[in-house]
Amino acid sequence: MTTRPSGRTSDALRHVVLEPHVARHAEGSCRIRMGNTEVLCTASVEARVPPFLRGSGQGWVTAEYGMLPRATHTRGDREAARGKQSGRTQEIQRLIGRSLRAVTDLKAMGEMSITLDCDVLTADGGTRCASITGAWVALHLAFRHCLSKNVIATMPLKDQVAAVSCGLWQGEAVLDLDYDEDSKAQADANFVLTGKGGLVEVQGTAEGEPFSEAQLLSLLGLARHGTGQLFRHQRAAVGIG
Numbered sequence: 001m002t003t004r005p006s007g008r009t010s011d012a013l014r015h016v017v018l019e020p021h022v023a024r025h026a027e028g029s030c031r032i033r034m035g036n037t038e039v040l041c042t043a044s045v046e047a048r049v050p051p052f053l054r055g056s057g058q059g060w061v062t063a064e065y066g067m068l069p070r071a072t073h074t075r076g077d078r079e080a081a082r083g084k085q086s087g088r089t090q091e092i093q094r095l096i097g098r099s100l101r102a103v104t105d106l107k108a109m110g111e112m113s114i115t116l117d118c119d120v121l122t123a124d125g126g127t128r129c130a131s132i133t134g135a136w137v138a139l140h141l142a143f144r145h146c147l148s149k150n151v152i153a154t155m156p157l158k159d160q161v162a163a164v165s166c167g168l169w170q171g172e173a174v175l176d177l178d179y180d181e182d183s184k185a186q187a188d189a190n191f192v193l194t195g196k197g198g199l200v201e202v203q204g205t206a207e208g209e210p211f212s213e214a215q216l217l218s219l220l221g222l223a224r225h226g227t228g229q230l231f232r233h234q235r236a237a238v239g240i241g
Contacts, residue, residue, distance in 0.1 A: 059109025
């Protein structure tokens with residue numbers, strides 16, 4: 001078996017902590033740590049929807065994503081100071097929004113919007129996956145808040161959603177890449193899965209030689225194993241069985 005830089009076995013997640021209720025003013029919040037990657041996820045409720053949904057009786061869930069200047073080894077400029085978001089940032093926040101909408105009954109929300117802000121405090125690989133996993137907790141808590149205020153009648157979440165990265169490290173399929181592995185992997189992929197086993201999104205890239213269908217299925221198997229553990233962490237964070 002290949003020795004990973006972290007010393008983990010091929011099917012081991014990094015240490016995972018999901019801490020709910022960390023932002024005083026947000027209707028829902030969660031700080032997620034996966035190894036050295038740390039993301040603050042907050043959910044904000046607004047009694048309005050985008051113009052294209054007005055009068056539809058349907059709600060909306062969207063996301064914004066950003067990295068603090070010293071989330072990485074060297075300081076990065078704030079995107080607000082540059083006047084525009086990078087393509088990477090736009091791609092990731094759209095992915096987070098799609099992932100959460102995939103498990104939300106938008107009709108059950110009525111005409112209200114929830115924005116998930118995912119701010120990366122420390123980046124060590126897998127920030128988009130951590131954001132999706134933590135944002136689900138923040139969204140669940142925001143909906144629970146709305147239920148307590150009689151803003152909605154039923155819980156709009158239909159399922160859980162979580163994400164994890166997998167890759168080929170020295171020819172072996174491994175789970176939950178940190179930066180040292182991700183930067184040198186022969187292939188890396190991000191899997192967004194639901195609690196019922198559905199696929200929301202798969203992003204995979206070879207970094208040199210193409211990888212095979214058998215290797216892709218091996219990575220998917222690891223992702224199912226890893227998200228199974230993340231689903232348990234999510235349920236514990238929101239206090240459900």
